[in-house]
Amino acid sequence: MVDDMLRTPGAVRDAERWTAHNYHPLPVVISSAEGAWLTDVDGRRYLDFLAGYSALNFGHRHPTLIAAAHAQLDRLTLTSRAFIHDQFADFCRELAELCGKDMVLPMNTGAEAVETGIKVARKWGYQVKGVPAGQANIVVAEGNFHGRTTTIVSFSTDEDARADFGPYTPGFTVVPYGDLDALTAAIDENTVAVLLEPIQGEQGVVVPPEGYLPGVRAVCTERNVLFIADEIQSGLGRTGATFACDHEGVTPDMYLLGKALGGGIVPVSAVVANADVLGVLKPGQHGSTFGGNPLACAVAVEVVRMLATGEFQRRSAELGARLHARLRELIGKGLVAVRGRGLWAGLDIDPALMTGREACERLAERGVLAKDTHGSTIRLAPPLVVTEEEIDHAVTQLAAILTA
Structure with missing residues (x-):
């Protein structure tokens, strides 16, 4: 998935060597993030469509939240x-x-x-x-x-x-x-x-x-x-x-x-x-x-x-409608079913094509990070600060791996 001359493989090996194997992470080593985007140790950017299992609803390093944390750290x-x-x-x-x-x-x-x-x-x-x-x-x-x-x-x-x-x-x-x-x-x-x-x-x-x-x-x-x-x-x-x-x-x-x-x-x-x-x-x-x-x-x-304020709930509803509409277009084209509400979707991939893990690995190669669960199912949960263009980009990458 990555060139051996890059820093990522060594960092992955070190993590596997020194960490209990209670997770099976994708071989991506993140060093910084902003909004809906992550950057790895080799400078490659990824669109985050997991959002820390919804812990990052407001994106990475939201300025309002970072300011509150900084102010409190000094007190x-x-x-x-x-x-x-x-x-x-x-x-x-x-x-x-x-x-x-x-x-x-x-x-x-x-x-x-x-x-x-x-x-x-x-x-x-x-x-x-x-x-x-x-x-x-x-x-x-x-x-x-x-x-x-x-x-x-x-x-x-x-x-x-x-x-x-x-x-x-x-x-x-x-x-x-x-x-x-x-x-x-x-x-x-x-x-x-x-x-x-x-x-x-x-x-x-x-x-x-x-x-x-x-x-x-x-x-x-x-x-x-x-x-x-x-x-x-x-x-x-x-x-x-x-x-x-x-x-x-x-x-x-x-x-x-x-x-x-x-x-x-x-x-x-x-x-x-x-x-x-x-x-x-x-x-x-x-x-x-x-x-x-x-x-x-x-x-x-x-x-x-x-x-x-209701702003983030509205964003999730409006952008979620776009996400689900785009995903439903892929049913019968590699997807078997799409479920969810708002900016949260569960996708069942045709198991004859690939497992959920394989799908997430292929998406990562195309710069989109997601998480598999139970066989050929993957979950999408972008931060609520995601844009229409970023949603379209992620779905385009998903369509590409389904038809590759």
């Missing part, structure tokens, strides 16, 4: 939650208002937000719903991806993520994604929550059937069960709305947020809910040394303010 970076700092209240208040909720619990990574949501739901079940001690269960969906901690992989249906990491944490019931009847049947008197991605990203940007999310909302309300929406990848403008749930007018009891909340600069996640849910936590029952630190809050509050 204060960490206090721990043992003290209150001057960025904390603004971040929590403005994120709560964006979500239409009362309370925010800041954490760092998406997996931490999910683990926090699970703990809160169980405690709510015992203290508020009256579930007998140790009997709480949570309903989840097949094909889910909520992280890779030992508890989370316990209810994964991806054997790569799950195998050989047992014993597994009990208390989860797995049902087919998009099947409202199966979900309803799985809820019993000890169910405390339904935990779902409104769009399953890792599974290949799978959008559930129309009416599914409103149905989940209705049954959760009827059965006194929390509806927890994992919007870590799908939220914060990615789908053409602030949250993917917004497309069907659904408000969950709890949002799990992350990735784009840190602006591509620092890891920031959050659990957002009303006081009757998050209020079950008392001092000493949950925490994080770095969660809600000053640097994280300074960046994240600017992210929230950028989203509050």
Whole structure:
């Protein structure tokens, strides 16, 4: 893929030599980035159509976010939650208002937000719903991806993520994604929550059937069960709305947020809910040394303010319509199916042509970076600052590899 005289091969070998092989990255070594573009150690530029799994919704080094980080670095970076700092209240208040909720619990990574949501739901079940001690269960969906901690992989249906990491944490019931009847049947008197991605990203940007999310909302309300929406990848403008749930007018009891909340600069996640849910936590029952630190809050509050204008949601909706229209033109010409919303697409390539990995390697040779998942499926998720011309360029490169 690259000439042996370039710096890239040596850097790739060094990474493979000194790093645990829990990832299989493309042989591209990035040294700088701006907006929707990346530059490798040899000066070659690539159009970023992964955006850090949606962590870079606002592009690389967005000037507003970089300025906020620089200003905070000169003042204060960490206090721990043992003290209150001057960025904390603004971040929590403005994120709560964006979500239409009362309370925010800041954490760092998406997996931490999910683990926090699970703990809160169980405690709510015992203290508020009256579930007998140790009997709480949570309903989840097949094909889910909520992280890779030992508890989370316990209810994964991806054997790569799950195998050989047992014993597994009990208390989860797995049902087919998009099947409202199966979900309803799985809820019993000890169910405390339904935990779902409104769009399953890792599974290949799978959008559930129309009416599914409103149905989940209705049954959760009827059965006194929390509806927890994992919007870590799908939220914060990615789908053409602030949250993917917004497309069907659904408000969950709890949002799990992350990735784009840190602006591509620092890891920031959050659990957002009303006081009757998050209020079950008392001092000493949950925490994080770095969660809600000053640097994280300074960046994240600017992210929230950028989203509050609606500009990035509109860009995602308008440019996403262009992206999906162009991609649909390739169905029957190498593509089998196209799914998604906004600037997020899952593409099924004819498996007789190539695997998803091969497709991403060939795209990289043409200066476009994307990510494969599950066989011949690839995902496209450009930063929301991408332009029409850049979208057209990326789709042109995809068409070229499909017909080469």
